[in-house]
Structures are given as structure tokens and as C-alpha cells.
Amino acid sequence: MSLSASAVALLGLVAWTLLLVFLLVNLRGLLVMSGRMAVNAFAADGSNTPGLGRRLARAHANCVENVPLFAAALLYAMVTGQTQITDPLAPLLLGARIFQSLMHLISTSPLFVWLRFAGFLAQLVILAWWLLRLAGWV
Secondary structure, eight states, rough: OOHHHHHHHHHHHHHHHHHHHHHHHHHHHHHHHHHSOTTTTTOSSSSTTTHHHHHHHHHHHHHHHHHHHHHHHHHHHHTOOHHHHHTHHHHHHHHHHHHHHHHHOOOOOOHHHHHHHHHHHHHHHHHHHHHHTTTTTT
């Protein structure tokens, strides 16, 4: 079975989010097992997790907040047989999502915040374009 670019992007978005949560769970597990944090001490937003842990929690939360929007558009295109609209930009969307998360994980310096924003903006533009095309307005 051959997957369309839209299907690959959809599965890639889910897999990336899953990878981030696995990394977060492992990091938290290491903090608990090393005695550096109590098992019930983690703030949901990661604000009390040191360094990379805070950024990892935010990168994961950002995926959980935004991936459903992209998934809905991709699924709609797939179900209605309109992947010719989403296929060309689907790999770019997935790449922009991974890029945004990686920038989030690497640093919170102004340069990396701008790079992260550029990745996010690319995703929003792609989503808006898809919605206009899928609705038949363009």
C-alpha cells in the first residue's frame, strides 16, 4: 500500500508528538529516579522542570495544541478525495513542525524564538491556504 504525502504528513505529525511525549516521560522518569524531583512535583506546563525539560514540555504542549488543526485538514482532504490540494505542501508542513519543535528544544534566545516563529508561521500559512482551497474559495 502506498501512502499519499498527506497521509505521511499526518502520521508524521502524530509520530513527532509521540516522540516528544516519550522524551518528556523519560526525562521526568530520570529526574524522579535520581531523587532530583518528587514524582508528584511536576507542574503540568513544565515550569518547574529544569532547562531542557521546560522547553520539551512546551514543545510537546505546542504540538498537542496545534497538530489537531493540521490533522483535521489532512483528514478532510483524505476522506473527500482532495489530497491533490494537500499533498504538495504536506511534507513542508511536517518539516516546519519538526523545525519549530527543534528550535524550541535548542534554545530560548531571541534568534531561536524568531526561527521557531518562522516555522510556526509557515504552518499557519499552509493551513490557511489548504482551508481556502478545500472550501473552494480559491
